[in-house]
Every structure is written in C-alpha cells, then in structure tokens.
Amino acid sequence: FQSFYPNSVEFTSIAFEDLWPGLGDFDFNDVVVIMQYEIVTNAQNELKDLKAKFRLMAAGASLDNGFGVAIPVNPANVESVSGSRIVGNSVNIDPKGYESGHNDQTVWIVMDAINQIYQNTGFLNTMADVPYVETDTIQISMTLSNPQADFGTAPYNPFIFVDQDRAKEIHLLDSPPTDLASDEYFGMWEDNSDPAMGSYYKTGSNLPWAIEIPVSFDYPFEKVDILQTHLKFGEWATSGGESFQDWYLDKAGYRNESNIYTRP
Numbered sequence: 001f002q003s004f005y006p007n008s009v010e011f012t013s014i015a016f017e018d019l020w021p022g023l024g025d026f027d028f029n030d031v032v033v034i035m036q037y038e039i040v041t042n043a044q045n046e047l048k049d050l051k052a053k054f055r056l057m058a059a060g061a062s063l064d065n066g067f068g069v070a071i072p073v074n075p076a077n078v079e080s081v082s083g084s085r086i087v088g089n090s091v092n093i094d095p096k097g098y099e100s101g102h103n104d105q106t107v108w109i110v111m112d113a114i115n116q117i118y119q120n121t122g123f124l125n126t127m128a129d130v131p132y133v134e135t136d137t138i139q140i141s142m143t144l145s146n147p148q149a150d151f152g153t154a155p156y157n158p159f160i161f162v163d164q165d166r167a168k169e170i171h172l173l174d175s176p177p178t179d180l181a182s183d184e185y186f187g188m189w190e191d192n193s194d195p196a197m198g199s200y201y202k203t204g205s206n207l208p209w210a211i212e213i214p215v216s217f218d219y220p221f222e223k224v225d226i227l228q229t230h231l232k233f234g235e236w237a238t239s240g241g242e243s244f245q246d247w248y249l250d251k252a253g254y255r256n257e258s259n260i261y262t263r264p
Contacts, residue, residue: 001040001041002039003041004036004039005037005154005155010036012034012036012215013033013035013212013215014031014032014033014035014155015029015211016031016032016170016209017170017210018061018065018160018162018163018170018209020162020170020185020191021188021189021190023203023207025223025224025225026207026225026227027060027219027224027225027226028220029058029126029219029220029222030058030060030061030063031061031114032057032058033056033067033158034055034057034217035052035053035158036053037051037052037156038050039154042147044147045149047147047149047151048147049141049142050071050141051139051141051142052139053139054067054110054111054138054139054140055136056118056124056135057125057216057217058124058126058261059114059115059118059120059124059126060122060123060125061122062115062121062122063115063162064088064113064116064164065113065115065160065161065162066088066112066114066160066164066166067110067114068099068107068108068159068160068161069108069157070106070157070159071106071108071152071157072104072151072156073144073148074105075105075106077146077148078106078143078145079096079144079145080096080097080142080143081096081097081108081140081141081142082097082140082141083138083139084109084110084138084140085112087112087116087117088112088116090113090165090166091109091166093109102178102179103179105157105179106142107180108140108142110138120133123222126219126221126261127221127222128261128264132263155212157171157175157178158210158212159172159177159210160210167181168181168182169181170201171210172201172212173201173209173210173211176200177200191203192204205237207234213248218250218255218260218261219260219261220259221259221261224259228256229256229259230254231254231255231256233247233248235247
C-alpha cells in the first residue's frame with residue numbers, strides 16, 4: 001500500500017533561519033527545501049519502505065549548512081538508506097547509508113554541505129541580480145529489515161546543522177534535536193527553549209527558526225524580514241498557530257508582494 005505526503009503530486013516546504021539562537025535577518029531563506037514522502041506499508045499498516053524527494057529552492061546563507069531528517073525508526077531495523085548527497089567530512093555515514101551515532105532514530109543526511117554541492121557563494125536564488133540556479137531533485141529511499149507499526153508521521157523531524165558544525169542543529173518549533181546535537185545553545189540570546197518541558201527552538205513570543213508551509217513557499221528576498229513580507233506571519237506564530245493559519249496564501253492584506261523573491 002502506498003500513501004503520500006502531502007500528496008502524490010504536490011510538495012511541502014521547509015524553511016530555516018540559520019542564525020539561531022539569534023534572530024538574524026529573519027528572512028527564512030537561508031535554507032528552503034521542498035519535499036514529498038512516499039510511505040509503503042503492508043496490510044497491517046506497518047512500514048516497509050519510506051521514500052522521499054527533496055529539492056533545494058534557496059540557500060541565502062554564507063554559512064555552509066547541511067540538511068537532514070530524523071525518522072522514528074531504530075537503526076537496527078534498517079536494511080539500507082540510499083540517495084544521500086555527501087561531499088564533505090562533517091558527518092559519519094554508516095555502511096547501511098544512515099548517519100552513525102543515533103540510538104533510537106534513523107537520521108538521513110540529505111545534503112551535508114549545501115554551498116559546496118551547489119557551488120553557492122551565499123545567495124542562491126534569493127537575490128534579483130544573482131543568476132537563478134536550477135537545482136536537482138535528491139531521492140532518498142529507506143528499506144526496513146522488518147515491518148514496523150509505529151513510525152511517526154510526516155514530515156517527521158527535518159533539520160539543518162549550521163556551517164558544518166554537526167552539533168548545532170535547528171529544527172521545527174518544539175521538535176527535539178538528535179543525539180548528536182549540543183544543548184549549549186538552548187536559552188541563549190533570543191532562544192527561549194526549555195528542553196525539560198519539551199519546548200524547543202522558539203523565542204519568548206513563540207517565533208520559530210524553522211517553518212513548514214504545505215505549498216511551495218514564496219520566501220522573501222535576501223535580508224528582508226518575513227514579518228514585513230508575510231504580514232500575518234507574526235500573528236500566526238505568536239498565537240501558537242491559532243490565528244491566520246493560512247498566513248502564507250496570496251490573499252488581500254496578507255503580503256507585501258515587492259518583498260517576495262520570484263523565479264526569473
């Protein structure tokens with residue numbers, strides 16, 4: 001049985017701000033990735049295979065970041081993971097294809113060094129006067145040794161690690177770091193995480209450093225604040241997601257169109 005996230009033809013978007021625990025320019029174009037999962041299960045709804053497509057849309061960062069996903073599957077039950085794009089030496093990959101060093105989850109390193117892979121000088125697809133780069137689709141495939149009943153829900157736990165520092169991870173709001181992350185940044189500067197309460201990667205007013213958008217994300221130009229671009233984003237974030245759940249749509253009063261990067 002096959003199912004897809006978000007569906008079989010569309011992609012969801014993940015966007016990151018990489019200067020955590022500081023807010024930085026808050027343009028949410030430092031890493032923008034679209035992705036789609038194919039979930040293969042048996043008649044008992046147990047996971048047999050998990051496949052995904054990822055495509056980098058923007059990398060408005062001088063920092064050479066990596067991108068990965070943590071899946072709630074014990075590595076001991078994984079037969080193989082294939083498709084990762086590895087060019088540097090900041091990660092250790094097990095012979096079976098997943099990242100080494102994790103006890104109870106399988107971590108895919110989709111791209112270990114984005115700027116090296118795409119020969120990016122820091123402004124990939126974020127500035128009008130810099131040539132647009134047509135990126136490729138990376139396809140990851142994971143096969144389990146034995147079907148597994150409890151395997152979480154998509155989009156699972158996507159994250160970046162910052163400037164080849166494997167210990168400095170940034171995840172979606174309230175998503176926990178992996179076993180390889182350092183806890184030294186929690187509570188520093190604008191970060192208001194409280195790991196003991198399961199609270200991660202948010203400011204005191206609930207602003208995140210990573211967001212998922214269920215469509216292709218219309219992200220801001222380089223160094224343009226998302227709060228001045230998607231005008232309902234702030235109210236959505238500070239309300240805990242209760243207000244303006246459609247903040248990313250092109251509706252009257254929702255956006256400053258001149259601040260949005262458009263493909264040439």
